[in-house]
Amino acid sequence: MFAMETWKIMEDKMIDINKRSCIFILQAFSKGGYIKEAFNWLNFLAENDRMHYAPMFNIFLSGCWSSKSFNHVDRCLELMENQLVGKSEITHWELLKLAVLQRNLSAVHEIWKEYTRYYSPSVIMLRKFIWCYAKLGDLDSGNAALKHLLVLARQGSASLSISGTGNYQSSAVDIPIPTKEKSYEKRFSLDNLSSLTFEGNPEKNEGPVEVSMDESSMGHHSIMKNLELKKSFESQSKLNIIDALLLKINGNTFFNELGKGRCIPVAHTIFDGAVRIDSSNFQVKQEDFSELSSGKMKQGLEMTSCPLKNLLRWSFNDMIHACAQSNNYQMAEQLFLQMLDIGLKPSEHTYDGFVKAAIEGKGVDYGMKVVKMMQERNIKPYNNTFAVLSVGYSRTLELDMAESFSNKISDKLPKNIHTFNTLLAACGFMDEPERAVRVLAKIKRLKIKLNIRTYELMFTLFGTVNVPYERGNILSHMDVTKRIGAIEMDMMKNGIHHSYASMKNLIRALGSEGMIQDMLRYLDIAENLLWQTDAHQTNDLYNIVLHALVKAKEVSRLLNSAVNRHKAIEVFRSMRSCGLPANVATYNIMIECCSMLKCFKSACAIISLMLREGFYPQTLTYTALIKVLLANEDFEGALNLLDQSHSEAIQLDVQLFNTILREAYIKRRIDVVELVVESMHREKIQPNPTSLWYTFSAYVESDFHSTAMEALQVLSMRMISEDNEILQGKKSVFEELILNEDPDVESEIIKTFKGSQEFLATALMNLRWCAIMGYSISWSPEESQWAKRLANKVST
Template identity: 50%
Template structure:
């Protein structure tokens, strides 16, 4: 590699000699004067009074036209001097830039490379100037290509201007645009200077080509500066230049990733010909993430209209988008299941037409869609397909697929089928993970087998997986079904001892059964424990506690408890005396008939707890009960806080 590099450099040097030969003879047709004691501003005069002897001798030889002597002096100095820096050649570079002398500047560069002397920005700038003035633009492009990375772009920017200026003086727009294309590569490192550079080009009288604009847009996009890219795009439109399809595709993909779907689709629609589905896939992925299947239908229709062939990624996204009909708005029914089956079959038919084979993700998305629709028979059929395609050849790849199937079987309360799938999973060499064990422990709540759950926990621990909050929730649920509240509460304490933070789902599991069994003592214990653990209640918490008191005939306490829990849903400290004070007048005590409609709008913003809390308090006020603005004011809350559980 080292040898090849020197050969390449030699070729560059020889080419520079041929390119610059005529310019050199033209220049040396004129007489060059030399003075050792005084300085002149003329291009051939150099001040030597303070120069080191090596540079003085080389410069004297150059000014006298003794090229061979200058070269010999340079080589002789290199053999006698062990440590050299770029500064040892600085004034020679200055002379070459003023003269100009592109031939000798290339000789210096080759000499420095052989001696391992690194160029600095000043010497590089002077070298570029010498090459440009000498008409060796191709060589100047080669030098520029080795400079101007992301860390040193700003010092190098004047060199671009030097190149552009030379191109302009020589009326060489072809060379100028080549220069702008070097520049595009460097701007990738610091895309924020693109506007600056466009202005410099225009000030020099250059008109950047369409290709140049496209390169600058891509450079800006590569660093996430979409705003800058769009600014350059507008400049193109003002000049009636059309961006190429690859630039539009890049912009569309970037906007899709930023979830700017309108902008992404607008760029996508401007593409005249798209040979690859990547920009469409990016937009489909964003539609999937934002749950906008309606827009995805339009995107896929345009893809088909423009005859863009899908790939496996397209199909994976289509299964995710269209495999489920109603989620998350409605439960599945027979009609939605039939519709889902049609969609899945249609996508698979398209795959067969285009010769696309299933991937792990496409099968996983189908399994998820079938599970969401409750299509258990089809779920098992596609599991068999996954086993034949992937799992039997590579058992480790099947864990996630089995977990998906097991989850939906347990959700559908198909415990026998889930147990059979779990056994088959282990037999085919697919190792269960923590998620698998927790799903099967949850399955034990269906068959009401505390013993099986304990065996699974034992297996889980032996495999190196620690119980998590959902593990305890499932075990406690089994104990509560047997009315074993004492053991369930002991296990609840163990959760804290194990350093696991309890969540509202765990507490609601206990509250639900305590409400059903009218265990007020357990209800009050859990409510206070939630308060001490700073776990805010949710609407289900309010419902279980309220119903428990009502069922036991404690109606006033039920209202008071409902208010306290609602306040704790609205505010972390359980009061609306501070910033939330506006809720009292605007929503809770307001006589305006539109107050409830305004509260219901909070559901649209996913502020369910706030909306339910406000509705509960408003209902209490309408029923004629005094509103408690702070949980600390409640006698019920203070009584629970003072109890020793």
Template identity: 45%
Template structure:
């Protein structure tokens, strides 16, 4: 057990440096060195007694073993011993680490001091001023001061260090590089960009010599250059505050001048171009370290653009690199691709990949993964999988999850099996997102619009059990989305008993801690119960939901109003609408659709049409589902008058028909024996379905030649391919028109000029006039 009363409040080094009245960072380096020398002399004078706060540490022996291991270069052994020290049975104090910190400050060893500090924080060991001083000394001497602020996620500390730096020192390229690194790690893209421009300006002003330490570390000779004036650098400023002109707004994705295609971003530059631009210094051997540092910093900012999804700034930086003669590396392109694909799409990213291939640059795994995810998002699965095939190893499943999500959207579970096989072959472990998609893909067996049966329910149960067992093996519990997808799958299969069982599991996992998730879970179950016409059970679940303190939302009320259509009780539905309004939720288009559906169960067409007018007068966006609800019941009851009125109302409201619209209208005429009218109506509605896809006369002619009037045996196959591309409405419309042509009916080029359409428009105007 720790001793909470004896532990001082834990403060970050950044806070200690920034808030202290006599902060070390606000002094000249000479003063810092003097202060550190003073404390070092004090420690030498007091010896072990000072280090141990007056008592010999009980862990001194283990500390000395760690120090000896570090001296011998056995860092792994030192790390293991440090872990042993951290897992000591007795309470640990700051002096149990002070010998280690002291050695790290003298070496210096900034990496091991951060490892030690991290362990102290994990064990909640209060850090006293002596430990702080030793940590600061190790990090300062090791050149990790900026990293220390970043590690603490303290952007304000980095800015204070920057302000202190520009106040007391001339600019040097190595510190600027560290500040850029710090700003990008903390998400300050604006400051990173401005500092990068300062670095470029410094490099262009004169010769900079980069030397190496004995250990091979780069450092710059101190340049006694005054801070350049604003006139010398144009709009570039060295202070990071109040400078809105030196960087385009990071919130804006549009810039005034950027390349319209990737060829303009190709960085292959002839030497003559560089010479004529006055940038011949990049080709000189003595400045190659400067070139590398500039490229590293450009890479940092471009990768920050990827995190910020700032495509425009990434393109600007690529062009600036071209102007400077800096050749991008694979790392540069990795950040650039991730920055641009999110906004410009996978096609733009593929052009970047071609540029890399021309320059014989091997793309990173993350580059290929980003492009594959972009292709999956666009449902280009063939290209997405071909990119995945180029990845020989990957520790992350994100790109594969994107492919699985595309398979889910396209309803292609068989293809998803192949992707899972690739993951298994590469030994890529799934994450919770993978399992969320698996429940959606494989939780139910039947295709959409097919009902479950005993055999499919048994198969679905086996699949769900297998997925859950794999989750358990990999240490995952259900997320709210995986549970929701599981509940949806059970409802789609009609597995009501299992649905209620898993609702209880969901209540224990999520509902007690998050009322919002609880409402979502209940809505999922209620919807499945209503779809299965289990109205009594739905009412019981709703009562239980309210008794447990979960407030219904608009979706809950709409589901329950739909439940009233099963009970055929319009009065109860109206009561629910009143409750809905009292709770602050107003009726939506879906609400009116359900209310009209209830009225139609009693064949009350007049009142249903009045309710339709009320929905329109209240400004609701009427959709095809609402009109199809009326058409379906009118078709069943043979109400041709209602059907013709609704079809023309849809046309007046510019609501495009769908396959269900065509089915109800065609079936109504056929049932009444009006076969010619049925075909004419089918033609008109099918052409209206294509109206948004086909505009010009040439396009219509091409459609007729390729699909409707084509005599080759592959015409139907071409139409069915549209189904595979999720263009169901277009495919159905083309099949309808081709079938009408086969029957010998001429194609109607202008559907509004059809005698049937003209008659509907005339009758509609007459009825509205009355």
């Protein structure tokens, strides 16, 4: 507004407005975000036959980019056409930025094609195109442009300098190109980018990306040289090597066939900077840079200026980071090695991208090796590097390493909350709330704002006190109430509302702690807050509530009948009356509810309803039905149902067998225990520690101590493997651990077989205990008298 007032004063005083004044006024509007006023100013100048220059339109396009205003871009290009204002390199750069902002790779390819029609690409524009391709994930086109940039750098035909403002500038004169065709401007319309048509599909790297000469570019090359180049390209059309880069090495010219990784000699042609690059079917091979990595390439770069080396390094960095985003470690490694081969020193930013690519491609341990290499070279990693390492170790559940690297983060950028959220999620998975408290303290010290994901994890981590160690009580319920209140208060302070996930985690936490009334109250709140949630998500909330009610054995009294019914039935009926769809999990929970009511008839009714709605019984369904029969001490019916599930090709699991083992152990039914154990063996279902506990305890409590030890040894062997050959193959290694007299061997066993091999550690510890008790260890469990007796018993 101040600029407009100044202009009006100039008019009142009849002071002529010049080019600089027009530019200043336009800058005031564009940089201030007044795009409509800026365009009106351009129109005003046109209507009054004022001077028009390409820089003025470039300023306006830059304002459209900074304010993310795309509505006036097409009108600006149309005005340029009407005023016969040609496009300069800066104009194309502004259009490129707008295309990248809209994530439109097709527009970038079209701009490249139009730009190279009139210009021989300069190193600065090549660097900018590389940046665009890297941002949009087009590694093939970016790689081709980078090869062209390296050729120019090797030839020494590119020169750069630094302006007084610190910007890099080329010695070439930026002459705006003429506007010949009216449709030329429309092809760059960013309001209609989705309707652009090209030769091929640039999104799939099928469209041509050319760097060629045109007769209109007389200021750069002579017509004779241009015709000579065209003849050279035409002579290669029979070889079908459009995807090629024209190189001159040791006086000879080659086409490097990028898609096949081999060099084909062509006619002797003088290289003068004109290159044709086609990105169709472009596939990068390990040999892509073989010509460029020669000693002469390195020697050529040593003679280049420092600004040009920086520009090359930035372009490599962009490509390496793009490889990390696209999970293309092979290309990232190739680019990194190429930098070293040509004598271009990698920067901290280079290593940051390479570490990210290494972690995505080869794992966090390999990324750690790259960091150690940085330390050997006295290169300090970025905070981003520490963050990606922390995320990598969090995903592999190596929490000590993950926390160590998260502590090295020193900046308070909002994006770092992702690193800490990943670590918090790992803390929740490993049940380490104490570590999570330290992580939250670190976030607070850095003053990083929490997001909804952080609060979702906090409800999981701190929404319970005793679970899974023991049941909740009055004191733990009071503590949980205080915690949840504090978390929700902090959410309100930061202006963050509940999401579906946060409410789901909160309801699950309350149910696990046994706070049934609070859980039901939050279910009502969730239904009101999350009214846009789809029916399936609402069904998940109800399933959590139903599961908690079944586990808590909550009973409510209905006034219309003097009969005690489980609260879960009431919630299920409410769910059905609201028209919410039920799924297999819902029916399985309700069948398990029938086990508490000891009503097999009701369970059959639910099965009937389940079948009518198109759901077929699964393993969990049979497990729930068996629980109902066992609640009535119908072991024969449970075993018959187990046989039926096998005949119906149901995928049996260890939990199904453990359900029967548990009740047989409680009721001292050793006969049932032995039948189930032998059935597991015949079905090749490996026992788990729970299976061992029920079997061993059943014999011990019946005073069959020798049998208990024999059963423990056999089942421990089966936990290691059901295959006798595998057991014999591992005998020597495991026997050394079992019979070792070193007092620290037990901790070594636990450490060695942690994680996914935890059951193996349990089996070895059981066998070691048997050896300590004086029992000989047999690695042929089928030779055990106990195992033989069970096999004969089931056969008869």
